[in-house]
Structure formats: C-alpha cells, structure tokens
Amino acid sequence: MSLPVLNNFPVEHLNDEQLSSLAAAAKRARVAALTMVTAAKSGHPAGAFSSMEMFMSVFGVANLTPKNCDSLDRDFVVVSHGHTSAGVYAALSEWGFVDREEAMAHFRNCGSAFQGHVTREVPGIDWGTGNLGQGLSAGVGFAIAQRANGRKGRVYVLMGDGGQTKGQIAEARRIAFKEKLTNVVALVDWNNIQISGDRRKVMPCDLPALWAADGWEVVECDGHSFPKLYDALKNAGKNGKPTVLLCHTIIGKDGLGMEDIPDYHGKPPAREMYDEIVKHLGDSPEVLDKALARRKTPPVYKGRKVDFPPAPSIETGKPFDYEGVKVSDNRGAFGKALADVGKLNYGKADKTPIIVFDCDLMPSVMTKGFKENCPDNFIQCGIQEHCVATMSGTASIAGVVPVWAEFGVFGIDEVFNQQRLNDINHAGNKTVLTHVGLDVGEDGKTHQCIDYVGLMRNMFGWKLVVPVDPNQTDRATRWMLKTSGDICLAVGRSKVDGLKEFTGDYEFEYGKAVKLRSGKDGSIFALGYMAQIALKAAEILAKENNLEVSVYAVSSPLAPDMEALKEAAKSGPIITVEDHHVDTGMGSIMIIEAARAGIALPKIKTLGVDHYGASGTSDAVRVEMGISAEGIAAGFLKAR
C-alpha cells in the first residue's frame, strides 16, 4: 500500500484508507528504526518509537519533498531531539527521501550519511542537531528568512520533552511570539520519560503554563493519533499566534517491553527482544540479518553535499574614506557601511535581504543607521543571545544575510556552542563583535573579550577579520556582506586614526597582512587596531634607540600571511602584539604555522593579555597590561 500524498493538507480530514496506509507505514518505520539501532549496536530506539507518528505526520503534510528539499521556497523541518535519528531516517524513507535498506544497514557506520544525530547531509534534514535546546531557535531563524523573502512556507520544529527545560527554548518562544511568526509550529514529544526517569521528578516543568506564559497557542494532542495530529497541524496558527502541539505519547510505543522504560532511551534491544518486537510489528526478524550482512560492506550513500550558502546577491556600494587622528571608532565605521549597503539593497526583489538582529545594544553596536534605513529588516530580539546565535545561522541558509552585532563576550564567549553548530551546519552567519580585546571602555574584566581569536580557532569554517582602522573596517564590512560562509568582524570601541593605506582603491583581502612601516632591525606583527599602537612603538624605537622596525598589521589572525612572516623572519627579532589572550591569539597562531612551515623564528616574543584586565580607560588598561606604545617598545628591546 503506497502512502497518500498529504503535502499541504489536500484533504479536510484523513480518510480511512489514508489512515490505514499511514498505520502500516508507521509499523514499517518502527521496524526500520529498530533494525538500525540493533545493527549499529547503539542509538536511541525508545524516543524514535515515541515520536514516530509525529515524524510521519510532519514529513507527510509539510511542503517538503525529495524534489524540493534543496530549494528554499518550501516548508522547513527541524528535528531538535536529533538523537531520535533512527526514527527520523525511517520516516524519511517512508516518504521517499532516503533508501530504507541503506539506512538500516549503515546507521551510525563510519562514512555513512546516516549519522548518530541528524545531519543536513540527509535529504529532508534542514539542520543538524543533537545538542538539545537549539531547535526552536533554528526554526525561528527559518521563519524570519521566509518572511524576509516573502515566502509563505511553514516551519515545523519537533522536540523532546526532557530538553524543554533548556533556557534557550524560552528565548526562542518569546521572539516567535513578538515577531508574530504564526507559521512556526512546534511539536513536543511529551512522553514524560527521560534518561533519569520520570520527567516530572527529574526536573518539574509545567509545559502548558510555560508555553502559554510566553504567548503561544497551546494545543494538547494524542501524539500517536494520525487523524488528531493531522487536524491539529492543519489548524495551527489560525488564531494569529505561533502554536505548540504538546503531544501525549508513550516512550517506546509499540516496542514490546520498551514502553515507558527509561533504559531504552539510549540502548538497543537484545536480539531476542528485537525479534519479538519485529514480529509484533508484522515483519520478519530476517530484516536484521540482511542489514547486518550489508553492513559488512562499506556504506554506499554518503549523503547530499552540504556547502556554505551561495554568495549573497548584494550591491556593496562605494567605500567611505576616513582620514585624520581619532576620526572614528571602528564600530562606527562598521555601522555606517552597514547602513549604506542596507539602503542600497533594501526592498529590492533581486537582492538577498540583509536582516540585522539586535540584543538590546543598538546604541553601542552602531546599528541605528541600518534600522533607520531599513526598518523592516531590523529585528529587536531582547537580551537573548543564545537564540539569536542559532537563528542567524538558519536564517543564513534560508536566503538572507543575517548580521548580528553584539559585544564580544556575548557574541562568542556566551554562545560558543551555538556558533560551533553553525559551523558544523555550514551556515553563513555574519557576527560583528563590537567590543573586543581590552577596548571596551571602563567595563572591566567580565566584558573584555580577550579570547575571540582563540575560540574561533577551535572551529574549521569561520573567517575572522579584525580591522586596523575605519577605512579597513568599511571595506571589510562590505566584503563580509557579499561573501559566503560564517564570518566574524571584530572591532573595538575607541576612536582611532584613519590610515591612508586603507583609503581610496584599497580593497580588503582576507589573509593578507599589510606592512605599514619598513625597517631592517626587526618586526612587529600587531592584531587589528593594535597596529596603530605598534606604529607609535616603532616611532619610539626609532627616536630613542635608533632602531628601524617593520610594522605588519594583521587583520586575518586565523589565516596568517606566511609570505609576510617569511620576509620578517629574515631581519631581526619578531614580536607579536595583541590585546588578546597571549596564549591563544595571533602570536600563538603565527608560531605554530611557522613551525609547521619550517620557518625558523630564532627570536620571537609574544605580547598580549596574560591576566584579566583592569577597569579603566582603554589606554590605562593597556598600560597596565604592558601593551601601550611604550610597553611594546620595551618588549621589542627585550626580544633582541
């Protein structure tokens, strides 16, 4: 019996024939899921069985098919409880997205697309998950992108109940409510069992009250009933609010001996138990033998190729020039460039929408100009950084350029794991950290983001740009907006000089260090704005010590300029200077890459942050840290 076409709710209610074919499919899917975990000797059977009717229903009714799943004008589905992957793959196989036999044979097998937690390599999966609490934020990001592009598609988010306690979910609820995202439909698998037992005892959490308190329409529903799920999904959002279906389910449902047993959260059944369950589901245990036999050969299906989103279609305009002493802060130059590019592209149907997210910091992160120029594309998200970090990731893969401007410690330290998942998922985030290093004014140690280079270095795809002056900031901003992939722009708070080197025809080039001064007696490599202070140090060394040192400005610390390093290695000592943790920043990266490349750096000294900073003016804090112009000059003399 083939499954009925249910995409976009073609019927008022499901009829008997449709129901019986869905019931048969759910049985097959349970057999498949159970076979996957048993063959793999690992995985999460009970949750897969618990959510099976929810998976079958959502992948059935959504405007999401094997044919349209690589396009953007469609519905999106996020499975937040990604550990139920066996159930998801089984449901997807019923709806024709993936091959059932291959999934049963190679689930959790190295090299297969069918990983332990759902990944975008599997068609039908829009976001790789497994770290609980992020899924609803992901859904909100998709919904924002739909709206920005004038698309009508819905976003379905499926979650477990144990993870409902994660704070990030509440943040996402509030943004969805405030933004009136009636096209977001959340489903919670409410089986009341988590690893440690009864959910109500492990950590009491009043699910209906919490969703209602955050403004959502709450619908309780039998999570194993296809007709009730169909009707509830069909009616969601009709009252003008985002809707959650709290789906009453039984963990391990229809898995004889697994029902309501916490132990099967993450444990496959023994062979005998497998056989019993499969027979009960109307199939033969030989399914497992076949899967095991096939597992002896390598996986065939590696999944679809997942790339960073294509480069946005953006008009980037003409850069602004800044010349003079303390002419602008870099954050201000970012804000002006962003507002300019925003205006150029706002409301143009052939351009990728630029959406700016704010967490109640607009006056400090300089996005006011953009808001004035592009009011509909500015989204106030309140003090809820975890949600914003994730939603900007999904928005980026659904056809917008998301720009999140934020203080450094909140844009990366607070949300490192969310940015890591963005990296794993190949997103196209544009995160702008406006208060990095010691340049945060008098806010003190809790606000000094002295680790952004070191944190970003732990990922694989992120590009990081730390501009030297307002001119380079302007150009790097325009470059970032039109470039694919996850990019972080990091700027300080203080007014700095505009340097001629970065005006006029200068174009930002990722990975290239810029030599601001030449000298025969050694070199200073300085990160971003610190290059301006390094120039002053070079002047001191020339005047007081008769030494001529080169100054290289490094704006791409994750992609060290090896040619510049080779050149510098030829003349005298090298010191590195940054208002960043001295063990994890630009200097450390240069040392590692030089060692790997076999470039001998006989005398090298790293200057940077070696303790938590004081609370004072940026100038005073740098003096205390030994990286004022005088401190740098003294450091160079010691390195000789």
Add this chain to the structure above:
Amino acid sequence: MSLPVLNNFPVEHLNDEQLSSLAAAAKRARVAALTMVTAAKSGHPAGAFSSMEMFMSVFGVANLTPKNCDSLDRDFVVVSHGHTSAGVYAALSEWGFVDREEAMAHFRNCGSAFQGHVTREVPGIDWGTGNLGQGLSAGVGFAIAQRANGRKGRVYVLMGDGGQTKGQIAEARRIAFKEKLTNVVALVDWNNIQISGDRRKVMPCDLPALWAADGWEVVECDGHSFPKLYDALKNAGKNGKPTVLLCHTIIGKDGLGMEDIPDYHGKPPAREMYDEIVKHLGDSPEVLDKALARRKTPPVYKGRKVDFPPAPSIETGKPFDYEGVKVSDNRGAFGKALADVGKLNYGKADKTPIIVFDCDLMPSVMTKGFKENCPDNFIQCGIQEHCVATMSGTASIAGVVPVWAEFGVFGIDEVFNQQRLNDINHAGNKTVLTHVGLDVGEDGKTHQCIDYVGLMRNMFGWKLVVPVDPNQTDRATRWMLKTSGDICLAVGRSKVDGLKEFTGDYEFEYGKAVKLRSGKDGSIFALGYMAQIALKAAEILAKENNLEVSVYAVSSPLAPDMEALKEAAKSGPIITVEDHHVDTGMGSIMIIEAARAGIALPKIKTLGVDHYGASGTSDAVRVEMGISAEGIAAGFLKAR
C-alpha cells in the same frame, strides 16, 4: 544620623526614625553613585538610582556585615545586574563596607577595587557579575552550599528586568523550586526600561506568569518603599517556596531629568544636570569637585585579596588498581573513585561536603555509585547546563566540593562563558567531561568535544587533566577532589587498558609527562588515552621500520612538561598526537612554549582532528581521522 542595625530583621516593622534615617542614607547614596559615574565619565546611573532602595534594604537586613563578609556562615548577596555597580558601592558605603570618598574618586579608575561591574574584591560582593542571566544560578549555588553545610543563611539575588529574558534564569528558577530552596529570595528591579526603550515592546515577557509557572511565590512590591521592602523581605519563604519580589520602580528615580529616560542607562549626566540632581538630593555639587581632585592621585584601595577557595578537607582513600586489556573505561574509573571518596567523607562534620550535580546523564557519566553511597549529596538538575555551570562555581566558594560530570560539549562548549566567569571569580569547580575527543561512541560530530583544551587555554586559572588509563584516572580523581581551584578532568567513553606505570605507588603529578617507552629515533607526545594508541604505533615502527621511538603520555596539556620536551628535542623528530582540534590542542601548546623557551624543534608534526569527525565506532572514526596506530606510525615516518 547613623543608620539603624537591621541585620536579621530585629523589628517587626520599620519605625519612623529608622525610616527617616534610611531615606537620608538613600539620598546620600544617590549622590555618591551619581558622583562616581560623573567623575569616571562612564557607568550606569539610571539603574543605580532605580535599584537604590533595594540595595539599601538587602545590604541592611542581610546577615552580611563588614565583619562577617569573609566568613561562610552568613547570608549571601548576588547583584546580577552588575552594571549598576555605582549604586551597589554607594549602598555598601552607607552600611560601612567601603569608603565613600575613595569610591566616588576612583570608580572605574584603573587599579581601583571599584570596577565597572561588581567584583569580589569589594567587601560585600559575593560574585562578580555583569554578564546578565547568571545571577540567580549563582544564588542557587550558594543556597545549595548553605544546605550542604547545615547553615541557615539566606541568599538574596538582585536582578534587572531587561535581563529576565535570559534563558538561564528559568533554569535556575526550576532548580530552586525542585530543591525547595526557600532561603533564596530574588528581587527584580521592574522599571520597564531597558537600553532600547520600553521593556514591554523590546521583548514582551510576562514576569509574574513566568516566575509562577516555575513554582515560585510571586510578590509584587513598591521597590522604592523601605517599609514595604522590609516587610516583603522578612516574609519571604514562609510559605515553603522560593520567593521573588517583583519590585515596581522608576528608572533614574530621584534623578531629576533622568527618570524613565533609557539614555541614562549607560550615560552620566552633564555637569549642569549633575549639579541640579545633587542639589535636589540636598547636597552640594562640590562633592564632584573633591572627587575629581582626588582622582588625580592614584587609587589607594585595591580591594580585598580574592583567592581560590582553600583546599577542601577531604579523605581521599586508597587508589584502586586496574591491570589488563580493556579493563575499564576511564569514565568508569572516575565514577568508582568518586563513589569511594564520597563514601569515606559522607556525613562527616569535619569534612568538606562533596556535592555531585547531574544534568540527566548519570548512567553515562558514571555518577550512580556516588548517588548510591551519598544520596543526599547527589543533585539532579535536569537538562539545564548553564545554571549548573554557574551554581557549581558559587557552591565551591561557599564551602563545598562541587563535582559536575557532563559530556564534553555540554560541560565546556555550551557553557564556556559560565566557566569563564568561574575563572574570573576564582572558584573551585570540579568539572568532569566524560565524553571528550573522538571517543564518544557513534554519536557523531555534534557530540565530539574536540576543543576542550583549546577552550580552557583561553582562561588563566583552570587546570585540565586528561588521564591515560583507569589507574591514572583514579589517582587524578582523588587528587582533584582535595585540590583547590577550578579543575577539569577529561575522559573518554571507551574501555582502555590498565597500565602498570600508573598502579601501586604512582601518584598523579600535575604538569608531568610520563615516558611510557624510550627510543633513540624520535618521540611521540600523545594526549591522555591516545598515548595507548601511540604505544601501538611505536610497536609498528619498531617492527616494520626498525625505529625506536619514545612515547610520552601528556595528561596536563595546559602545563607542558618542558623537561620532557627538552629531552625529546635531542633525539630525532617529534610528533604530537591527540584526538583534539590539531590547531588548538596539546601539540600547538608545546610548539608555542618551546618557541618561548628557545627550545629548537627542527622537525615537528602535529597529528589531530582537522575536520569534523564521522559517526562510527571510536576506532573507525580515528582511522578516518588518520590517528589510528597505523596513522600515527605513518605520520611519524612523514615527519622524519
């Protein structure tokens, strides 16, 4: 008029005389706070004025005085909205904790104790904050420590209203409710103004409904009324639930021209405005002139010295020995040692209580034995890692040994900023990451914690231990439990061999690499358990290539053993091996420290994780990553 003694609520209600002296003190404190921000030309005046009666009340009624604030048997106070520091310091000066003139002169001045965000260096401050959302979690940790030590003290947590949207607050609410922490009293400064304007428009959030939904007693209260605050604080907790006072306030209250204006969130008034406000408050603008004059001289008061908590009083027992092939997983050896030490110390009045926190992972993180041995000291916290990361920090400084066992990606990646604040605050956390590197079973890339060394390296105080085998794990666990400071123990999931080198009298020594095999043809440095695979690689090299290589096991990657490195540098090439991001782990640290120490490493090759890993058995995933025994041997040959 001197202030009345109000600690521990000596009267039923405040009398007229007490009220008028409090009112006078609040005026003085507002003058002081305004003088601080005006003299510093930065800071947050409006919130300081908004919370002033709350600050004055809490520091008045709490069992917290300049005399007892360095002890533990007392009340604790957490100011979560740490940016209102000027108001906090002003209130503390009224209650005799700090010197008013010094605070007014040197607020936010480099070197002064009076930092931009409250810090523990200031007496009366129990937790340095400023990153919103963490304060209630901090309070819950203090309350847990009070209970564990049989102390009756209360914990007061003051918060702003804009930050109420942070998800971590909901997590803390739930844990407080579940643990029946009636001694926790939260106060929210509900002025409805945040940086971006009206809180109800910036991000709607139904405060009473949310606190009530999570089980708290909700009391609405006039936040500027001393008698009402006194009565409400006195009655808090009497109905058996944790209590929140939602305090209706006016931002900028009594600051003429500042009231209800978002702009003064983070901006001092101009001089004219300052003068007007100070006169209105009954004082002379000369206060500012005096402060400015004193500001020309360096700060006198650096604050009290804040150290890591003293080493716990713990009986660590006799280590277990493990010998044989795949005799135990390291996580299991940790669990057994923890259970053993727990039993030895459980319920003994002269021992520091060991409290184990769980986020619904007990069967995987191996804390079941401890729970069985020490049921009252095991706290189930649900899937709420942000709260637990913070609460274990404060619990540690209030007299317990907090052990949080957690998967790597949730214990550090997800909560990096919370662990950073623990470092800044000099906590004594014991975080055990049980699934690190590629050794997470088949869970795949989202669960592979390949960055824990690189993340930890961005802080200054954390110690990190990655044991080689169950014997070293056992000994490192016992060492950790009795050692002061923030310590992370990182172990894998697979069963591994028990090595003789770590049995018997072997004692764990932080920072020492252990040479497991000697050879003249080069060296392999391997992180933790990977040393066992490196030994197999050395066997392959001996057998197939007639090469004798040394194998050094590195268990303290943040504290490289420079003697071992010097020794190895003398004989042949060095390769480093770790199932960690190859750019940020042990190998990179060794290269940097060698360069700094002037140790020439002519031939070095770093093997590690250079892309997100596959989903498969740990063995298969390591083969794919090129760090199986065969891969390591091949890597060594390439390095020659």
